[in-house]
Every structure is written in structure tokens, then in C-alpha cells.
Amino acid sequence: MPMNAINLRRLTPDDIPLLADWMVTVPLWQRYNLRADQAAAQFETALRRGDILQVADLPEAPACGFAWGMIGGAFGRSVYLRLIGVRPDLAGHGVGAALLDNLEQIAAGVSSDLFLLVSDFNSDAQRFYRRQGYEHIGSIPAYVLPDVNELIFWKRLR
Numbered sequence: 001m002p003m004n005a006i007n008l009r010r011l012t013p014d015d016i017p018l019l020a021d022w023m024v025t026v027p028l029w030q031r032y033n034l035r036a037d038q039a040a041a042q043f044e045t046a047l048r049r050g051d052i053l054q055v056a057d058l059p060e061a062p063a064c065g066f067a068w069g070m071i072g073g074a075f076g077r078s079v080y081l082r083l084i085g086v087r088p089d090l091a092g093h094g095v096g097a098a099l100l101d102n103l104e105q106i107a108a109g110v111s112s113d114l115f116l117l118v119s120d121f122n123s124d125a126q127r128f129y130r131r132q133g134y135e136h137i138g139s140i141p142a143y144v145l146p147d148v149n150e151l152i153f154w155k156r157l158r
């Protein structure tokens with residue numbers, strides 16, 4: 001996939017149903033029992049609050065990826081990457097990396113660091129974040145699901 005085929009832009013209300021529809025097909029989020037109506041409500045709240053919400057389009061696939069950062073979402077001080085995702089049939093083509101680079105550039109304007117949580121079993125995403133310069137700095141046992149530890153990843157942006 002040529003990098004210039006990926007268009008990055010701010011999320012608009014029209015994107016929300018599209019995103020919510022494919023999010024419920026992602027195995028990771030199925031394990032967290034995500035429903036489309038919940039996903040849509042979370043995006044609407046985030047949009048109203050002024051969170052960082054970026055979307056990726058490919059020529060034949062509008063809104064095929066997104067990144068959501070909460071300003072001050074980590075310790076009232078740093079940006080917290082709440083969620084990032086790419087439509088499953090388009091994973092592994094650089095859309096996620098482009099979204100994360102873009103979110104980091106925006107976040108660097110308001111925060112010196114970025115924090116995120118990743119499930120202990122999600123080794124693909126852990127590799128993705130490590131390659132993007134994130135370090136595993138701690139873990140929260142059974143934080144969201146009783147049988148899953150959430151790993152804290154951190155990157156200094158500036």
C-alpha cells in the first residue's frame with residue numbers, strides 16, 4: 001500500500017456509524033464485549049469533549065482506521081491513547097503506523113508524553129507499539145477483564 005494512498009483527517013459525526021460497524025468485527029474488541037451503540041456513544045462524547053480524534057481513509061475504504069487520544073487522560077498531565085484501530089481486512093499495510101505518527105504529532109503540541117494500555121495477550125499490537133518507540137513500563141493486573149493484565153506503554157514525545 002503506497003503511503004500516499006492513506007489520507008488522514010479529523011473525525012466527523014458522519015464517520016461514527018461507519019467506524020462502529022467494523023469495530024465490532026475486531027476480535028480484540030469482541031473479547032471486551034464492545035457493542036456498536038456503545039462505540040458510537042463513546043465517539044460522540046469524545047468529539048464533544050474535544051479529544052484528539054483522527055480518521056484514515058483509503059481510496060476504496062473511507063474511515064478504515066482511527067486513533068483516539070484524550071488530552072490529560074494520563075495522570076491529568078499527558079495524552080492517553082484511548083483506542084487505535086484499523087479495519088481487520090486492511091491491517092498490516094501501514095495505516096496504523098500512519099495514524100499513530102499523526103496522533104503523536106498532534107499530541108506533542110499539548111503533551112510531552114503519550115501513554116497507552118495494551119492487553120497482555122495482544123502480542124501483535126505490543127510489537128507494533130515497540131516498533132513505534134513505546135516502552136513497557138508497568139502492568140495493571142485484571143484492570144478491565146478479570147483474566148487479562150493491561151500493560152502500560154509509554155513514549156516521550158519531546
Ligand SMILES: CC(C)(COP(=O)(O)OP(=O)(O)OC[C@H]1O[C@@H](n2cnc3c(N)ncnc32)[C@H](O)[C@@H]1OP(=O)(O)O)[C@@H](O)C(=O)NCCC(=O)NCCS
Pocket residue numbers: 026028082083084085086087088090091092093094095096097098117118122123124125126127128
Ligand atoms: C494494531 C493496529 C492498530 C496496527 O495497525 P496496522 O495498520 O495493522 O499496522 P501497520 O501495518 O502500521 O503495522 C504492522 C504491525 O501491526 C501489527 N498488526 C498487524 N495486524 C495486526 C492485527 N490484526 N492485530 C494487532 N496488530 C496487528 C503487527 O505488529 C504488525 O507488524 P508485523 O508486520 O511485524 O506483524 C491494527 O492492526 C488493529 O487495529 N488491530 C486490532 C485492534 C488493536 O489491537 N488495537 C490496538 C490495541 S487498543
